[in-house]
Amino acid sequence: MGYQPPPSFLSCDRLTVKHILLCSQSLIFLIAFSSLYWQIPGLYGENGLIPVAPKLDFDGPIWECSFPILLSIYRYLNLVPSRALQLLCLIGIVLSFITACKRQSRSPIIYLILTLLYLNAQKVGGIFLWYQWDTLLIETGFHMTFLAALPDSALDSIGIFLVNWLMCRLMFASGVVKLQSNCPAWWSLTAVVIHYESQCVPTPFAWYFHNMPVWFKRLSTSLTFYIEIYQPLAFLLPISCLKKFVFLQQALLMVLIILSGNYNFFNILIIVICIPMLERGRHVEWFSSRTDMFLSLIIGIVLTAHYMYWFDVKLDIFGLQVTTEIAFNRQQLDAIVTKTTYFVVCLGIFMFVVTVTYAIYNYWTTDPASRSRKLFYCLLAVGVATPLFTISIVPFVVIDREVHDSIPETLRNFYYRIDPYQIVNPYGLFRTMTGLNGRPEVIVEGAADPNGPWKEFSFYSKPGNVSQAPIFVLPHQPRLDWQLWFAALGSYRYNPFFLSLTYHLMEDTPEVLRLMSRPQPFKETPRYIRAQLYHYHYTTPGEKVDWWTRELQYEYMPTFPKRDEVLVDYLKRSGLLLTKEYDTTNILDLLLLRLHSFVYAIDQAIFVWGMVTSCLIIIAHKFLSSFIPFGLFSLPNV
Secondary structure: OOOOOOOOOOOEOHHHHHHHHHHHHHHHHHHHHHHHHHHHHHHHOOOOOOOOHHHHOOOOOHHHOOOHHHHHHHHHHOOOHHHHHHHHHHHHHHHHHHHHHOHHHOOHHHHHHHHHHHHHHHHHHHHHHOOHHHHHHHHHHHHHHHHHHOOOOOOHHHHHHHHHHHHHHHHHHHHHHHHHOOOHHHHOOOHHHHHHHHOOOEOHHHHHHHOOOHHHHHHHHHHHHHHHHHOHHHHOOOOHHHHHHHHHHHHHHHHHHHHHEOOOOHHHHHHHHHHHHHEOOOOOOOOOHHHHHHHHHHHHHHHHHHHHHHOOOEEEOOOOEEEOOOOOOHHHHHHHHHHHHHHHHHHHHHHHHHHHHHHHHHHHHHOOOOHHHHHHHHHHHHHHHHHHHHHHHHHHHHHOHHHHHHOOHHHHHHHHHHHHHOOOOOOOOOOOOOOEOEEEEEEEEEEOOOOOOOEEOOOOOOOOOOOOOOOOOOOOOOHHHHHHHHHOOOOHHHOHHHHHHHHHHHHOOHHHHHHHOOOOOOOOOOOEEEEEEEEEEEOOHHHOOOOEEEEEEEEEEEEEEOOOHHHHHHHHHOOOOOOOOOOOOOHHHHHHHHHHHHHHOOOHHHHHHHHHHHHHHHHHHHHHHOOOOOOOOOOOOO
């Protein structure tokens, strides 16, 4: 009868895992393209903060450009530059919507197009599109292209393994770099103590998380290391029970982050690439159920014991709390990171070889396809998966110099040659913590007179008014608000977009003001702009009249008058203020303008929610229709 996997909780067959991955990837592309599409006029329009036009004025051949698809749309359709970017996003929205809803449309060509479209957008997006989740989305896009190219067969295991390997690299590196950064908040286990207050765009729940007991937040910091450093090995091991246990913890961590912070599609994407942990089958379940549970228990006990020793976890019965301290030094950390990195790479290579060998053998001996077809797909699987896996080792081992230097120079050089395409990438999330003395926040103020009175501008999601509650905007990412958080960590002199924002606020530029999506307190456009830097703190439960308290630190940016010559000259020289006029008589251009004006009338987060919800409704309808007879959920013929 062959192998029959025992029924178990949280198990999916290989084909189900494959199509959940592909469908979910399409949904996340839909989120990313929809979110970006809404913001294009204010961020990249001809009157936006960092116009895309100067980058598209490229005189060389298209193939020498890092964004050839976008440049082709711009040149051959004769569009206004920002409208070319809008059309690129619209194509991405349509393709991702279709592939999410229709299983038959999930071809490798479509996923490759989606990935390249987003890569093109990122290449021209500058600081507003250079986050690690944008890079991760591109890498997962290439992985899904490969997975979609494989026939629904045993060969899918190879593509699914590569997703597991990606998740292992992502989480392990994210945990290690926190300690390698020598950030005092991570080494003192106080990172979570300040995290909820200092994160980019908090949610209302962040206030409640922040006001939990300090010992619990220190334990949460410690458990973050347990989840990110100790558990990634489970992504590679063929032990089903252990994988499901780790999946639940990873998913729980991501859900808690989703509840407390507006991290757009990032945590949803991580949950998606955890889904291969639920795959069942002989190739991932090497042992009987009893042996599998025994090995899971032994490995879990060993890892937990090591964690409790290195992080000095103790139960204080009388104080009704758990205490934890880091019980190792930097030299010990470096030594164990070197050994562990070597081990992870060797384990990854071993499991990759085993997975590929078993998948090819199983496909060749059981699939009814012709020999020539089987030969083609076997060569495709090996020919793509082997270099993809091998090259991914290089960005992973940058966490340890000794291991990195042991990689053959030829392989390293090849990786650096393809690095601009972001097929594989290094990761290291939340390397250092900010806001050790309070959340730095730039408050932009305007006035009709240089002597005041000064009134504050309101932004869409970032804290400003201390009485205003944080809001939920995920999976949308208001990229201006995010970048203002980073600007608060430095100087306006090193943030050209901030000077551009200053100019457009005094010019009352509608595209930029729409990004803020809130009524402003000015009867007339302010003629003077300045910025102050405050430190924000959450209020405590006993004093909760407002959500925040704040203290003025210093003047972030001096007062600029309207049409200040130095400012205008700087913006023109930087390509942030255009002098060239663009013709909008093209019919397609006018249609794109009209379409976006309709979308612009909708709140930015609601637009993204609407796109995702409509897609999920169609998916749910198709799913229910496959179970409920008599066409009870059938759509009428139109």
